[in-house]
Amino acid sequence: MSSVYDKFIQLLNGCSLEEKKKMFLTLSEHIERSEESLTNCPTERSYLEKQYDRLVTCHNNLVDDVSFLDQLRFELDSLNLLSPQSKKPKSMWMTQLQDTEVDLSNSLPMSLYPNICQLLEIVNNHDSVKGNLDCCNIVCYSNDKKTLRLHADNESYIDGSFPIATFSVGVDRNIEFVPFGASYTNVVRSINATNNSLYIMHPGTQSILQHRVVAGDSSGATDHVRYSISFRKYKKPPNSPEFTTPPSSPRTAPEERSCQKPSSSAKSPITLLVGDSFLTPLDSQLLGKSKKKVINLSKGGNKIDNVMQDLESFMNDPRNSCYHVDQIFISVGTNDIRNCRYHGVSKLKGELFKLVRYVKDHFNKSKIFMQSLLPLPISPDNHGYIVRNVLSFNQIIFQVCSHERVYMLDVFGLFLRGNFRDPRLFPDDNSNIHPNKRGVGRLARAYINRIHCRQFDPFSPN
Numbered sequence: 001m002s003s004v005y006d007k008f009i010q011l012l013n014g015c016s017l018e019e020k021k022k023m024f025l026t027l028s029e030h031i032e033r034s035e036e037s038l039t040n041c042p043t044e045r046s047y048l049e050k051q052y053d054r055l056v057t058c059h060n061n062l063v064d065d066v067s068f069l070d071q072l073r074f075e076l077d078s079l080n081l082l083s084p085q086s087k088k089p090k091s092m093w094m095t096q097l098q099d100t101e102v103d104l105s106n107s108l109p110m111s112l113y114p115n116i117c118q119l120l121e122i123v124n125n126h127d128s129v130k131g132n133l134d135c136c137n138i139v140c141y142s143n144d145k146k147t148l149r150l151h152a153d154n155e156s157y158i159d160g161s162f163p164i165a166t167f168s169v170g171v172d173r174n175i176e177f178v179p180f181g182a183s184y185t186n187v188v189r190s191i192n193a194t195n196n197s198l199y200i201m202h203p204g205t206q207s208i209l210q211h212r213v214v215a216g217d218s219s220g221a222t223d224h225v226r227y228s229i230s231f232r233k234y235k236k237p238p239n240s241p242e243f244t245t246p247p248s249s250p251r252t253a254p255e256e257r258s259c260q261k262p263s264s265s266a267k268s269p270i271t272l273l274v275g276d277s278f279l280t281p282l283d284s285q286l287l288g289k290s291k292k293k294v295i296n297l298s299k300g301g302n303k304i305d306n307v308m309q310d311l312e313s314f315m316n317d318p319r320n321s322c323y324h325v326d327q328i329f330i331s332v333g334t335n336d337i338r339n340c341r342y343h344g345v346s347k348l349k350g351e352l353f354k355l356v357r358y359v360k361d362h363f364n365k366s367k368i369f370m371q372s373l374l375p376l377p378i379s380p381d382n383h384g385y386i387v388r389n390v391l392s393f394n395q396i397i398f399q400v401c402s403h404e405r406v407y408m409l410d411v412f413g414l415f416l417r418g419n420f421r422d423p424r425l426f427p428d429d430n431s432n433i434h435p436n437k438r439g440v441g442r443l444a445r446a447y448i449n450r451i452h453c454r455q456f457d458p459f460s461p462n
Contacts, residue, residue, distance in 0.1 A: 052189045055209065056177060057128055058199040062167065063119075069196060072115040073169055076227045081140035089146040095135040096120070097234060107135065116229065123165045123231050128200050131162045133231040141173065141226040144216040150178055152452065153230070154206040155291060156269070162233035164201045168193040170226035171218040175199065177209045180453050193228070207453070267324035270295055271451055272366075274310050275331035276302040278374065281440045287447055293323075294451070303335045304351045308358050315362060325363050327451065329409065330355070331371040333397070334433065337389045345393045352396060356404045368406040369450065370397050374443075375412060375421040377430045411446050415439065 063069055081090040093107040094116065110117050120136065123129055139148075153164055177189035189209070191199050201211075218224045270293045273279050279298035288294040297310050307330060314320055332355070337345050359368055372394045378386050394412055401408040415425050415435070425439030426432060435443060 052177065052209070054202070055205045056189050056191065056199060056201050058191045058193075058197060059126070059128065060194060060197045062126075062198045063122065063196055068115065068118070069169070072119060073227075075113050075115050076138065076140070076169060076229075079138065079140075081138065081227075082142045082225065083140075089139050089141045089148065091137055091139040093135065093137055095234065097134060110136070119167060119229065120231055123167065123198065126165070126198070126200075128202075129163055129165050131233065133162060133165065133233050135232055135234050137230045137232065139228045139230070141170075141213070141216070141228075143224050144171075144218055147215050148213040150184060150210040150212045151289070152180075152206040152210050153201070153232070154452065157235055159233040159235045160206060161203050163203060164205075164230060164232050165198055166193070166201075166228050166230040167198050168195060168226065168228055170195055171216060171221060171224060173216050173226050174214050175211055176214055177211045179209055180207075181449055193226075267322055268293060269326040270323045271327040271329070272314070272325050273298055273329045273331075273447075274307050274314075275329075275371070276300065276334055277434060278334065278371075278443070279329070279331045281434075282444050282447060287444065287451060289448065289452065292326075292451060295323075298331065301335055302332065304332050304348070304355050307332050307355060311359065311362065325366045327367045327369065328359060328363055329369045329371060329447065329450075330359070333373050333393050334376070337373075337393055340389055345389050345396065348393065349396045349400070352400050353404070356400055356406060360404065360406070369409045370401050370406060371409045372397055372412045374415050374433075374435070376433050377421065377426070409446065409450055411443060414442055414446060 079092055081092060083090050094110040094113065095107045096110045096117070110120070116136070120133065124131060124133055141147075154160065158164075172192055172194045175191045175193050176187045177191075178184060178186055179188060182188075193199060201209075213228075216224075216226070271288070273282065273284075273287075273294065273296040275298045277298065277300035279296060280300060282296060282298075284294040284296045295314075297314060299306070299310070302310070333348070333352075336348055336351070340348065356368065356370070359366075373390050376386050376390055390412075394410075398408055398410075400406075415422055417424070422439075425435050425442060427434075427436050
């Protein structure tokens with residue numbers, strides 16, 4: 001057992017809640033960022049590897065009939081997904097559902113492709129599936145350079161209680177799996193998806209692991225193409241509030257569809273960002289990753305009372321009546337603590353409680369996240385009160401979140417190098433409080449992980 005675990009257990013005795021939180025964060029960072037910690041813990045590493053092996057299983061030589069594989073490849077080639085000039089692989093959805101059950105504007109009927117239908121039957125009868133998968137996403141990698149970045153197949157219209165089974169046709173490709181929140185280099189599972197192989201991501205995988213398709217090397221081969229056929233299960237019933245159809249229809253844009261005469265029980269879920277200038281550089285489309293709609297209401301100079309005004313304006317705008325706010329992220333406080341140089345930030349605690357209670361009253365079905373302050377620049381003139389006020393206000397955010405049972409998005413530590421503000425993440429001018437391009441990217445990743453992650457947060461009361 002690694003010594004860090006022994007020290008952690010010993011230090012827990014007699015610690016306050018805040019001290020336990022800090023130690024837990026330190027341990028989590030140690031596990032995620034240090035390969036040495038896992039190397040020194042063979043027992044822990046073996047246990048984790050077994051869990052990941054259970055989440056993702058691979059089965060080679062699924063089909064014995066060579067002629068069937070040839071006919072399947074012919075059907076796949078007929079879809080016209082080969083596009084060597086495009087940077088990204090092309091994809092297409094198919095479904096077995098009838099047009100009376102779901103809007104098929106973004107999907108082809110699978111019945112037109114008998115070999116794909118037969119493959120679906122084979123997959124559904126597999127011992128590791130034993131399900132009733134009814135749709136698939138076909139992706140074509142027309143050359144070795146076509147890849148997919150880290151992502152999770154957690155689309156809102158797919159039933160996560162069923163496995164996702166992906167069949168490979170063509171040249172080999174490696175599929176790498178990385179835990180949510182870990183470094184992109186922390187690959188905990190790697191699968192070589194060969195021709196005629198099936199890898200299965202069992203229920204729960206999409207909330208724990210992300211995966212990517214890395215570049216291939218088929219030099220010397222006559223064929224450089226790979227198709228992946230990812231079989232999934234649509235959510236049922238289709239007319240439930242949670243059910244939506246796949247995105248990216250050329251006939252109707254997702255935004256247009258979501259606002260066409262919405263009923264009270266079928267509003268489009270959105271994520272709302274509101275607050276000060278730390279959120280304004282975050283791109284809504286990049287945060288949504290084409291899976292979720294994100295609206296950014298943040299403005300430079302906003303204080304606590306401005307946030308309530310912006311939310312009220314949003315609610316009173318009839319154009320927003322077609323939305324259900326699923327998540328709200330609030331960044332506030334930097335402009336408020338400027339007026340607390342001499343008397344501290346304790347007076348802001350009541351205002352912050354008022355804000356959180358206002359949001360809970362008006363968005364009672366939404367998950368609410370309060371972002372911590374980032375480390376601010378210090379100088380000989382402000383060193384004493386800036387450091388004290390930032391740390392004290394973050395302490396207030398934690399207390400308010402704990403009391404009101406809302407989430408805290410703690411990004412303070414992401415912008416530190418050692419015990420000081422990381423100069424790599426801010427402009428060279430030390431007087432600028434806002435992150436540079438690299439710092440904005442780090443903040444955006446924290447938001448993307450939280451917007452799309454379904455993992456349990458040990459510091460969130462909900």
